[in-house]
Amino acid sequence: MNFTATTDSPHGGGIGPVASGTSCGLLRLPRTILFGAGQRRALGSITAGYGRNVLICTDARLGTSPDLAELTASLNANGVSVNVFDRTEPELPLSGVVECVAGLAHTPIDSVIGFGGGSCIDMAKVVALLLSHGGQPSDYYGENAVPGPILPVIAVPTTAGTGSEATPVAVIADPDRAMKVGISSPHLVPQAAICDPELTYSCPASLTAASGIDAVVHLVESYTAVRRTPTAELSSERVFIGKSMFSDSAALEGLSLMGRSLLTAQREPSNGDARRDVMLASFLGGVAIGTGGTSAAHALQYPIGAATHTPHGFGVGALLPYVTRYNLPARVSEFAAIGASLGVASGVDPWTDAVSAIEALDAIVDGLAVPTIAELGVNEADLPTIAEQGLLAKRLVDNNPRQLDQAAMFTIMTNAFRGDRTMPDSRPDKN
Numbered sequence: 001m002n003f004t005a006t007t008d009s010p011h012g013g014g015i016g017p018v019a020s021g022t023s024c025g026l027l028r029l030p031r032t033i034l035f036g037a038g039q040r041r042a043l044g045s046i047t048a049g050y051g052r053n054v055l056i057c058t059d060a061r062l063g064t065s066p067d068l069a070e071l072t073a074s075l076n077a078n079g080v081s082v083n084v085f086d087r088t089e090p091e092l093p094l095s096g097v098v099e100c101v102a103g104l105a106h107t108p109i110d111s112v113i114g115f116g117g118g119s120c121i122d123m124a125k126v127v128a129l130l131l132s133h134g135g136q137p138s139d140y141y142g143e144n145a146v147p148g149p150i151l152p153v154i155a156v157p158t159t160a161g162t163g164s165e166a167t168p169v170a171v172i173a174d175p176d177r178a179m180k181v182g183i184s185s186p187h188l189v190p191q192a193a194i195c196d197p198e199l200t201y202s203c204p205a206s207l208t209a210a211s212g213i214d215a216v217v218h219l220v221e222s223y224t225a226v227r228r229t230p231t232a233e234l235s236s237e238r239v240f241i242g243k244s245m246f247s248d249s250a251a252l253e254g255l256s257l258m259g260r261s262l263l264t265a266q267r268e269p270s271n272g273d274a275r276r277d278v279m280l281a282s283f284l285g286g287v288a289i290g291t292g293g294t295s296a297a298h299a300l301q302y303p304i305g306a307a308t309h310t311p312h313g314f315g316v317g318a319l320l321p322y323v324t325r326y327n328l329p330a331r332v333s334e335f336a337a338i339g340a341s342l343g344v345a346s347g348v349d350p351w352t353d354a355v356s357a358i359e360a361l362d363a364i365v366d367g368l369a370v371p372t373i374a375e376l377g378v379n380e381a382d383l384p385t386i387a388e389q390g391l392l393a394k395r396l397v398d399n400n401p402r403q404l405d406q407a408a409m410f411t412i413m414t415n416a417f418r419g420d421r422t423m424p425d426s427r428p429d430k431n
């Protein structure tokens with residue numbers, strides 16, 4: 001990864017010299033990042049470095065897979081004894097976390113492996129947190145409520161999308177809350193991420209689409225996020241600081257990989273090059289949102305997901321064409337740089353390149369057959385409530401480059417519901 005700051009120039013191909021406004025950078029990463037086909041076989045030796053008793057959080061499908069049997073054998077061969085919790089459910093309902101921790105009362109655990117999609121990795125993070133500090137998940141909701149280091153988490157993703165293997169957040173569905181809720185703390189960044197693209201070959205087309213478009217939205221939202229004044233307190237007061245030079249570099253590199261390979265990975269599930277690109281882009285998306293954060297599409301997906309129980313990735317993907325259009329006037333040069341990463345920029349006029357970028361992102365959404373919000377189950381009568389609830393995700397709303405109020409959220413939702421992709425025709429000032 002080329003961690004140089006990005007230029008504000010739309011002609012720079014995204015990675016270039018430091019420009020004013022993007023000269024602050026923050027990275028919080030796993031200590032070990034291992035990437036490559038077959039590298040899951042290193043799990044045993046890596047885990048042995050964290051102790052002799054490991055818990056694997058996975059789900060019912062993966063719990064009976066030959067991959068889990070192979071990983072368990074590799075752990076045992078390295079002197080690590082294995083406990084498996086294989087009842088993690090998609091979108092991580094709170095009850096599963098409580099059940100897993102309750103079953104471990106008298107079991108020594110030195111480290112926790114999350115083996116699966118984002119739900120299993122987030123499960124591993126929250127279980128490691130509760131085993132380390134006790135209490136209930138709700139004690140830690142929000143930002144920076146985790147008091148100190150947690151048991152080491154080793155993330156082994158089997159989907160390419162959430163980037164949870166690199167992020168400081170876990171997302172839970174708590175029935176007492178109208179929307180999904182996050183626990184965000186630098187202490188939640190996994191100690192190790194083992195990204196083996198071969199584990200994603202079995203993802204069906206709809207899962208490749210839902211998880212892949214989630215990563216695309218991560219890459220876009222972190223790159224177009226607010227730019228905050230780089231005070232001495234910024235990195236300690238906030239988990240997510242907004243746009244910075246490191247998240248920018250990761251985002252543009254990830255978008256280039258996604259533009260090249262996401263549709264191919266969906267259509268050719270065993271295409272090793274495409275699966276590698278998409279898993280790397282997903283990891284880079286995790287790096288980018290890990291400090292850059294997300295914004296409007298994620299804020300609005302939370303109430304949509306709660307109401308429709310549809311995959312997170314489809315929700316944010318369905319909203320992407322409408323959020324990009326809303327944000328375009330405030331982020332012309334950024335969208336132009338995205339256009340360069342996607343290979344659709346001419347370099348002649350920033351506005352034209354920015355519009356081309358948004359159309360190229362639309363083509364990815366459409367090519368993946370991401371459902372519309374109406375197809376996800378949103379009714380027209382729900383739009384005002386979703387707009388209102390989306391505003392409650394204040395951290396995400398504040399991270400959006402254009403101000404979001406009730407009217408703006410309602411406009412985005414209405415355009416998404418109607419499929420109105422009219423491009424803004426004005427070129428207002430940059431925020």
Ligand SMILES: NC(=O)c1ccc[n+]([C@@H]2O[C@H](COP(=O)([O-])OP(=O)(O)OC[C@H]3O[C@@H](n4cnc5c(N)ncnc54)[C@H](O)[C@@H]3O)[C@@H](O)[C@H]2O)c1
Nearest residue numbers: 061090091117118119158159162164167169171199202203
């Ligand atoms: N922590 C973060 O940074 C972060 C970021 C984005 C999203 N999330 C969360 O991640 C969750 C979504 O994760 P996800 O999209 O990876 O899906 P998931 O983990 O919810 O899994 C969805 C389904 O895919 C199946 N699956 C997983 N790997 C497979 C494979 N290789 N082959 C076939 N089937 C497979 C699972 O068994 C499950 O049934 C949501 O709860 C979301 O809120 C977390």
